């Protein structure tokens with residue numbers, strides 16, 4: 001106790017993923033990429049690049065973040081949390097709702113997928129092979145179509161996932177039915193809107209740069 005008497009101990013934060021113990025976003029990303037965690041889609045690694053797509057709005061990035069962690073509250077997830085609820089997909093009204101079903105396998109969702117992917121036959125053939133949203137996003141770039149611009153191609157799956165989720169919520173919380181072909185138009189309008197916003201942000205940044213530098 002005599003030795004410790006003159007020692008002042010201060011608690012400090014330390015980031016163990018860096019040698020100097022100072023936090024860096026890069027090491028945090030690498031750490032997230034390495035994590036294997038159980039989800040309702042089985043074990044998989046976290047893909048940060050699927051979340052931080054620069055041309056999608058922030059609220060959609062949060063949606064993608066939840067999707068990548070398997071935290072979207074589909075009916076099967078609510079049941080796992082102990083909520084007593086019948087599991088019936090509100091879009092096809094035949095199968096049980098889960099993340100892979102709602103976004104990839106549902107008869108309703110297949111229509112916009114097939115309609116929007118007719119631009120590239122090989123992608124369309126691959127559609128049934130996607131068992132998880134991560135599978136789809138991982139293989140998406142390999143099917144980069146030259147029939148649409150790369151900018152549209154890059155955000156097309158995000159627009160589809162986001163629109164299906166919104167339509168599903170509207171059907172559940174506001175009542176009514178969903179129309180596959182109106183959903184396709186909505187996906188196209190969403191892509192158009194996001195690209196306009198991204199373009200305006202680019203122009204605004206360029207103008208700010210011109211003004212200040």
Ligand SMILES: [Zn+2]
Nearest residue numbers: 089091092106
């Ligand atoms: Zn369904």
